[in-house]
Amino acid sequence: MIVPIGPVHPGLKEPLRLKLETQGERVVKAEIDYGYVHRGIEKIMEGKTWQKCIYLAERICGICSYEHTQSFAEVLEHMAGVYAPPRAQFLRVITNELDRIQSHYLANSTFFKCLDHELLFMKVLELREYAMDSIELLTGNRVNMGWNVLGGVRMDANEEHFNAILENLKVIEENHDRIVELFSEGSVLALRTKGVGEMTREEALKGRAVGPIGRASGLKHDCREFHPTYRDHLDFSPIWRKEGDNYARVMNRFDEIPQSIDLIKQAIDNMPKGDIRVPVEVNTGYSEWVNEAPRGEVKYMCETNGNLIKHISIRTPSITNIDSCAKYMLTNVPTVADAVATYASCDPCIACAERVQVLNRDTNEKIVKDMF
């Protein structure tokens, strides 16, 4: 029997159709229909200056909107050979990690919502608000910040901002362990998460899983290791696990939050003084840049003509994660309810994933309806 789920579903947040092939209650196979959120951002960007494009890059995804602007700025900075001044780079690290904290909390709360565990859902969302407060304090906005520009950031921060952020982080630190304990020690939760939706290391390699999903399956890969700011100035090593089930994925995200807090503290302690923005001149050329978004590796490939964007192609982490989820995680799941939770555990972001639509040039009709 085939059980369709979506496109409107509160646990999924975003429109996507899951087709689950079931034998009795057991889910044996899953198929995913994309194509509900394709807006053609890459096409809109063509022939525009970066001042217009950076807002479009921000609106690729609402949850990791910060990382997209940073990657877009850095790919063009890399092309010009001019990098942001040290203070701007450290401020970027702070916002990036705050964004990671809120994104991980949101992903985990969605997972608990899919498990129908209302208490943890509420507790985690409550903690997330402290990270959102810090982001609002630093950048002036909660979701789409408009804070990054080429060659730096738009606004400076002072000691008061840092103290307020540290206070918010203190609240998160105090409550975080209790929530993790609720999750990891709960017997019912363990029954529904341990050993469900397993993905081995080989399968993760085959499915090109990235980010916390890959790291929970034993792929020790974190792009922050290669990022100049993290590599040269901050003490950082990736967190990873071996189990590869729902429990490991959720715990991996939980474990990364204290690490992010530690990175923010390091950045605030070593904050250099100086400018926050330098002028960058965009010339004709091509460059690539890889960054670690909350969901994994995001890659920008950009070609410019003069100061206009000629072609840009953006590879987001969600597409590989959702695909490896459908192919390997949803193969032998005990119940349909667990299948929805397994899908939520791979932290899907459909708005990120939908980059391509194949059209017939003459009639302007779609050839492949549901590609990605």
Next chain:
Amino acid sequence: MLDRLKDIVRKTSINVCIVNCGGCNGCDVELVACLSPRYDLEQYGIYLQNNPRDADIILLTGPVTEQWEDKLRRIYAKTPEPKLVLAVGNCPQTGSVFAQEGGRVSAPASNFIPIDGAVSGCPPSPPEIINAILNVAPDAMVAKSHENKKIKDDEDEV
């Protein structure tokens, strides 16, 4: 008597269904944040529903992408009367940044279904969203139900 009781119930218990027709999900994230204990949507008697068939209000986010053009009409038809549509964010109203050359969106959403209210912002913050729902929804729901009843009575007389 029964009508007055119905009005009170309609005002105090509002079921909303989020329909994301292709946005960047920034608005959806803020709608989820509305559920958090800090803002607590449910203390105002507003409940989140999975199914458009159980909902009174459709919260619409996102510019309408191609796949949604027919599905949006179908979801609107499935929602029982009296119903309201509230557009959250700039996208359903104008298309925001996506309504440019090359973008494959067909904003505004009012091309496809009637929209009763709107909250601007990219995205609007949770207090703004809650404020908008509370300002528009209770009275509009009652007014709409009376209107529907009047139309029905007129039809019966004819």
